[in-house]
Amino acid sequence: MARQLHLGAFMRPVSIHTGAWRYPGATRDGNFNLKAISHYIRKLEQAKFDYFFMADHLGVLNLPREALMRSHTVTSYEPFTLLSALAGATSQIGLVATASTTYDEPFHVARRFASLDHISGGRAGWNVVTTSNPDSSRNFGMDTQPDHAERYARAHEFYEVVTGLWDSFADNAFVMDAESGIYFDPDRMHTLDYKGERFSVRGPLNIARPVQGWPVIFQAGASDPGRQLAAETAEVVFAAESTLEGSKSYYDDVKGRAVKAGRNPDLIKIMPAVFLVVGDTVEEAKAKRAKLDSLVHYDSGIHSLSGMLGHDVTGYDPDGPLPEIPESNASKSSRRFMVELARAENLTIRELAAKAGSYGGLAFVGTPETIADEMQNWLEQGACDGFTAMFPYLPEGLEDFTDKVVPELQARGLFRSEYEGDTLRDHLGLPRPANAFFPDE
Amino acid sequence: MARQLHLGAFMRPVSIHTGAWRYPGATRDGNFNLKAISHYIRKLEQAKFDYFFMADHLGVLNLPREALMRSHTVTSYEPFTLLSALAGATSQIGLVATASTTYDEPFHVARRFASLDHISGGRAGWNVVTTSNPDSSRNFGMDTQPDHAERYARAHEFYEVVTGLWDSFADNAFVMDAESGIYFDPDRMHTLDYKGERFSVRGPLNIARPVQGWPVIFQAGASDPGRQLAAETAEVVFAAESTLEGSKSYYDDVKGRAVKAGRNPDLIKIMPAVFLVVGDTVEEAKAKRAKLDSLVHYDSGIHSLSGMLGHDVTGYDPDGPLPEIPESNASKSSRRFMVELARAENLTIRELAAKAGSYGGLAFVGTPETIADEMQNWLEQGACDGFTAMFPYLPEGLEDFTDKVVPELQARGLFRSEYEGDTLRDHLGLPRPANAFFPDE
Numbered sequence: 001m002a003r004q005l006h007l008g009a010f011m012r013p014v015s016i017h018t019g020a021w022r023y024p025g026a027t028r029d030g031n032f033n034l035k036a037i038s039h040y041i042r043k044l045e046q047a048k049f050d051y052f053f054m055a056d057h058l059g060v061l062n063l064p065r066e067a068l069m070r071s072h073t074v075t076s077y078e079p080f081t082l083l084s085a086l087a088g089a090t091s092q093i094g095l096v097a098t099a100s101t102t103y104d105e106p107f108h109v110a111r112r113f114a115s116l117d118h119i120s121g122g123r124a125g126w127n128v129v130t131t132s133n134p135d136s137s138r139n140f141g142m143d144t145q146p147d148h149a150e151r152y153a154r155a156h157e158f159y160e161v162v163t164g165l166w167d168s169f170a171d172n173a174f175v176m177d178a179e180s181g182i183y184f185d186p187d188r189m190h191t192l193d194y195k196g197e198r199f200s201v202r203g204p205l206n207i208a209r210p211v212q213g214w215p216v217i218f219q220a221g222a223s224d225p226g227r228q229l230a231a232e233t234a235e236v237v238f239a240a241e242s243t244l245e246g247s248k249s250y251y252d253d254v255k256g257r258a259v260k261a262g263r264n265p266d267l268i269k270i271m272p273a274v275f276l277v278v279g280d281t282v283e284e285a286k287a288k289r290a291k292l293d294s295l296v297h298y299d300s301g302i303h304s305l306s307g308m309l310g311h312d313v314t315g316y317d318p319d320g321p322l323p324e325i326p327e328s329n330a331s332k333s334s335r336r337f338m339v340e341l342a343r344a345e346n347l348t349i350r351e352l353a354a355k356a357g358s359y360g361g362l363a364f365v366g367t368p369e370t371i372a373d374e375m376q377n378w379l380e381q382g383a384c385d386g387f388t389a390m391f392p393y394l395p396e397g398l399e400d401f402t403d404k405v406v407p408e409l410q411a412r413g414l415f416r417s418e419y420e421g422d423t424l425r426d427h428l429g430l431p432r433p434a435n436a437f438f439p440d441e
Numbered sequence: 442m443a444r445q446l447h448l449g450a451f452m453r454p455v456s457i458h459t460g461a462w463r464y465p466g467a468t469r470d471g472n473f474n475l476k477a478i479s480h481y482i483r484k485l486e487q488a489k490f491d492y493f494f495m496a497d498h499l500g501v502l503n504l505p506r507e508a509l510m511r512s513h514t515v516t517s518y519e520p521f522t523l524l525s526a527l528a529g530a531t532s533q534i535g536l537v538a539t540a541s542t543t544y545d546e547p548f549h550v551a552r553r554f555a556s557l558d559h560i561s562g563g564r565a566g567w568n569v570v571t572t573s574n575p576d577s578s579r580n581f582g583m584d585t586q587p588d589h590a591e592r593y594a595r596a597h598e599f600y601e602v603v604t605g606l607w608d609s610f611a612d613n614a615f616v617m618d619a620e621s622g623i624y625f626d627p628d629r630m631h632t633l634d635y636k637g638e639r640f641s642v643r644g645p646l647n648i649a650r651p652v653q654g655w656p657v658i659f660q661a662g663a664s665d666p667g668r669q670l671a672a673e674t675a676e677v678v679f680a681a682e683s684t685l686e687g688s689k690s691y692y693d694d695v696k697g698r699a700v701k702a703g704r705n706p707d708l709i710k711i712m713p714a715v716f717l718v719v720g721d722t723v724e725e726a727k728a729k730r731a732k733l734d735s736l737v738h739y740d741s742g743i744h745s746l747s748g749m750l751g752h753d754v755t756g757y758d759p760d761g762p763l764p765e766i767p768e769s770n771a772s773k774s775s776r777r778f779m780v781e782l783a784r785a786e787n788l789t790i791r792e793l794a795a796k797a798g799s800y801g802g803l804a805f806v807g808t809p810e811t812i813a814d815e816m817q818n819w820l821e822q823g824a825c826d827g828f829t830a831m832f833p834y835l836p837e838g839l840e841d842f843t844d845k846v847v848p849e850l851q852a853r854g855l856f857r858s859e860y861e862g863d864t865l866r867d868h869l870g871l872p873r874p875a876n877a878f879f880p881d882e
Contacts, residue, residue, distance in 0.1 A: 029615075077560065141642065
């Protein structure tokens with residue numbers, strides 16, 4: 001069989017697009033509409049998606065009043081409580097949550113993902129992130145955020161502790177022999193006793209090994225330390241380049257780093273995040289996107305742009321070019337993306353703000369056929385192993401994709417028509433990791 | 442209508458009793474049996490219980506190998522992921538989780554409870570605890586645990602931050618006006634900017650005010666600072682005295698402290714935890730309990746006793762009396778309870794260990810009629826506002842209570858036959874708190 005795509009969904013309750021809640025027919029109260037979110041995930045499961053990923057923030061985003069009041073991201077469910085509730089509404093699709101390594105404890109994080117994996121029958125995935133929003137750090141007692149290198153060093157150590165804790169028990173530890181009164185074999189329990197530069201965690205984790213051994217490790221790293229962390233640890237990566245050539249180069253770089261780190265590169269799935277707008281004609285799709293983008297107010301766009309650049313650009317002439325932007329502590333990938341876009345398309349700050357506010361990243365806008373063509377081309381050119389889909393507004397933008405594009409991909413043999421297993425690792429073709437402390441079982 | 446009891450359930454997935462998993466017919470794999478736990482909570486909801494409380498530990502309990510291998514508490518779901526999943530299996534019963542103030546961040550805790558409250562339609566409760574298990578502290582980078590007074594001072598400040606964060610938005614903040622593009626009114630959002638001795642938290646919480654305003658505040662405090670914290674903050678208290686006289690005194694003390702703190706004492710429900718064993722005759726009930734207690738190994742009992750006393754008593758003569766036990770950093774209530782029990786009943790260490798291992802606290806063991814008599818007497822004597830039920834083994838011990846004792850209580854008019862509302866506050870007769878920052882809405 002020809003190589004197939006993997007497909008995930010990158011979700012916010014209302015959509016990742018700032019203007020989405022204003023789109024005609026959109027579910028503007030999606031943030032606390034569990035019925036609506038359950039509908040979305042069921043549609044994605046019916047379409048045989050690999051996973052449902054709920055994006056997250058650790059605070060109200062740092063926007064000035066004029067932009068903030070227009071944002072639907074200030075309120076939504078916490079991901080673990082939401083995904084656990086959605087586990088009961090589904091039976092096969094993967095459930096992926098972000099947990100930041102910057103402001104949490106590895107013991108808590110290990111435990112919640114292990115529990116979600118048990119509750120869902122092996123469908124949990126952990127998006128390992130470092131948090132760079134300065135307004136998050138102030139919710140956790142820090143006036144300044146740790147710098148980029150320190151955040152990544154902490155992330156790496158955090159990952160070591162969490163995965164070590166997941167291996168606290170051999171699968172056959174729990175003998176539950178009522179006759180002798182022995183509930184488990186203590187020789188089949190491992191006490192981690194981790195002592196590193198940043199963490200000291202004794203263990204064991206008070207939870208049996210997850211169904212999947214380890215929940216699947218996700219990352220979005222695009223900076224050099226981000227790529228390196230992904231190459232060493234990630235099983236799914238959804239960083240996105242805006243061009244096919246850029247993505248091929250990214251793909252080769254991360255898989256090459258993985259080989260150098262001693263890993264099998266087939267076990268890292270590169271699944272760029274892509275914004276998808278489907279129409280019956282290309283013109284209709286473009287008109288939908290233009291309509292959606294027009295619903296983003298300039299006050300929102302200019303502050304989104306400042307956020308992505310890590311530099312306040314509200315003071316510059318909106319109709320002039322983007323000046324040189326100094327390095328900052330912000331996400332390096334979004335900064336680089338916007339600067340390159342401004343140079344390549346010779347955009348004014350106003351034009352760039354419109355793109356920043358309305359999602360400036362990789363987008364496929366077209367018919368089911370043209371979108372399938374693009375996805376097929378990216379796959380065949382070695383630019384990806386699949387895509388992490390972002391929908392423009394809900395439910396219609398999602399249903400356009402599941403009801404029209406997925407059948408086209410299936411007809412081409414590019415996407416599964418049935419799940420072949422019940423766990424997220426099954427969908428992704430990833431093996432269950434051996435237990436580091438009980439390798440022989 | 443005569444005053445009625447409130448009833449909650451204090452649960453562990455296998456039971457709170459060390460020998461429970463060995464009892465004939467018990468669900469010994471209850472720790473990861475979501476179907477079984479869903480059955481328990483549905484039975485409790487059919488019986489119109491106020492709440493389902495899932496107890497928790499932040500580590501594998503600090504027991505020597507011989508005791509540890511016999512314990513079913515080393516592994517189970519994490520409470521938030523579990524209760525969120527159970528929210529979908531139920532529609533009215535309250536969902537109460539422990540979150541420790543010792544090793545977590547108030548922003549995370551505020552967010553998870555607010556989310557559980559939204560997901561469940563207003564059924565969340567927070568059991569505010571300080572953590573005194575030294576093996577927990579080593580899972581969070583601390584070689585020693587903070588002392589008793591510091592733990593309570595931190596708990597108090599933690600509570601201030603969490604409740605402050607819950608009030609981040611006025612109920613009518615989210616105008617979602619697509620026409621003007623204004624999603625919410627920033628004048629209806631409050632930035633907490635909390636700066637205390639132990640916490641510095643900016644806020645606002647990135648989640649709308651919980652359905653109940655605040656999830657219901659639970660506590661078990663029995664020590665002097667524990668009682669004071671309960672009197673100032675708790676809405677349900679489940680500390681238990683072992684005698685009716687002791688409980689009356691406790692009841693009067695905590696309600697008196699509440700009055701001094703300026704609170705309405707009717708809005709603190711004292712619901713002692715009670716271990717319940719039901720038989721068709723008193724003799725049968727006692728035989729069930731004796732059978733259950735006999736399933737606790739001496740190796741378990743002696744270490745449970747050491748744990749409760751905060752002092753290693755494995756070296757003393759098992760058949761001699763309990764010597765003077767020095768003060769320690771352990772929970773003061775369990776230490777005092779065991780010491781008083783040893784003196785009052787003139788028990789040997791072996792006898793005391795059997796009680797410690799098999800649950801030594803308040804127990805009603807009898808027929809539906811005698812248990813209803815005891816409950817009625819406690820209520821009428823002013824020793825409680827209801828009970829937090831603990832079941833000896835599952836499912837039978839729970840079903841004995843819901844199917845036999847609850848109908849007896851209902852027949853006497855002592856317990857509801859239908860819910861009168863849909864939120865936990867409705868069941869408990871507690872008002873929705875006013876928003877501290879938007880009092881007029």
